[in-house]
Amino acid sequence: MATSATSDQLLVIIDPMARHTDGESVRIAKDVLSAGAAAKVCLPDGPEEFARALGRRGSRRPVVVGDDRALVRAVALLHRHRELAGCALSVVPVGSAGLARSLGVPGGPVASARAVLEGVSRQLDLLVDDSDGVVLGSLGIPPASVPAEPVGAGTRPWLRTLVRTLAARPARLRVEIDGVTVIDLDRPVESVSVTPGMRGVAEVEIHPVSLGAESTPLRSCGRTVTVTGEDFHYRADAETSGPVRRRTWRVAEGAWGLVVPGP
Template identity: 30%
Template sequence: MITNADAGSADRENLETALAVLRSSADVEVAETSNPGELDGVLHRRGGRQVVVAGGDGSLHAVVAALHRRNELSDTVVGLIPLGTGNDFARGVGIPLDPEESARVVVNARIHPVDLIVDCLGEVVVNNVHIGAGAQASRNATKLKKVFGRLGYVLGAAKAAVKPPFVRVCIEADGEQVADFAHPILMMSVGNGSRVGGGAEITPDASPRDGRMDLMVSFSIGPLARVGYVVRFRSGRHPERADVVYLRATRVTVTGQDFYCSADGEIYGPERHRTWSVEPAAFRMPLPDEP
């Protein structure tokens, strides 16, 4: 089991609860890591043992990315005990947020193939990548959640909504143009998973088991349009709007003026070009069966 060395006391209590379940079925070694070098060392020494990540979306991203760099991802089963702030990937695939119940999923659930998004630089996305207002909200939330916890996502989104960064980019999905420089966008999201920001369904139909990414592009630029978009967004119905494009693709390319990306909560940029492609069934996870 890989966990964050900087976890607080509440997380450690939840970790012990999960460990009690796991140790009833298997020998478990706990490895605490605080940087990429330590994580790589743990993975190097693990042999062929199953990996269980005890942490949030950032921890899951770090482990999957490290396994991908080591060319070991396709041979690895990765379990998840969601102990983060947002736990968006877990929410999207139905992993319980209760540590005891999620540990039972690791022990008892069927192993399912899971897709992965990989960009043109070899960086991976486990859950979701977005630009525009969504990325700005993540940039805001990165600072705010250290003080306010999950409420930081809400405050970060509210701050971005007041003064959103309209972005002029060209977006192509499987070679078909979706947006051009003449029409600025409010935000774009490419989803392997369905949720961001502690449960908001940004790409509500996305599944990391279907071999495709879900692309959502919002052109809700005017003040009233933004209000309408936010109202629909809160209930996951924003794809119904006429100024929103929602489709599925295996490859998405964004080119244009400087833009920031938020990938699994990690911010990078400014960028001028990125291409994301899906790698179907890139790794395996014990997951609840889809309804």
């Protein structure tokens, strides 16, 4: 469902990475937004200032200028403070933004800034795990790739090698959907993917290890997905997490609003 983005007062939070990677796109977006609405611009220096600015938005509509990580960070913060349901979030993608584009946000600073001013808020599902983490776009087990700079990589270079090694070998996982076991530990898998679908269900695809002929993926859907295994990592949107031995994700239907171009 889509509704008009009502407030014409904006809080424009410009992620520091966006300023560093593409200052010209940031300038263009800021000019377009300031010309079309009463915009308060914030330039946080790091995650703490980013969170503080978002928390002090008042009645202003938050606009994140940044990459997919900045978008996920904003949604996670709003979810953690239980303020996500009543907030129509906008994003102007600067940097890596495959997730934002897949959710309907146009590319380019001018088109995306105009969508902020003229668009509608679309209610979207997301996944919430049992540690209160969120997934907006996709979840991969094991992670197909490692973030450019995983947490701790500067002081623990073995972390990148470990995650790559775990991602390359078959995993033994038990996957339960709505309490029903779809695949068990005795059948190794190459990968498991979970994505928020529509109307409150998640789409699950499991690729068992092939013995000779190519195996057929197992596809199913449900509201709750539980994965159990020995020390597995997973990639949620732009971040790799783990190791964990058990994690449950549930679908939160229509949990957040993203401003996209109108019909």
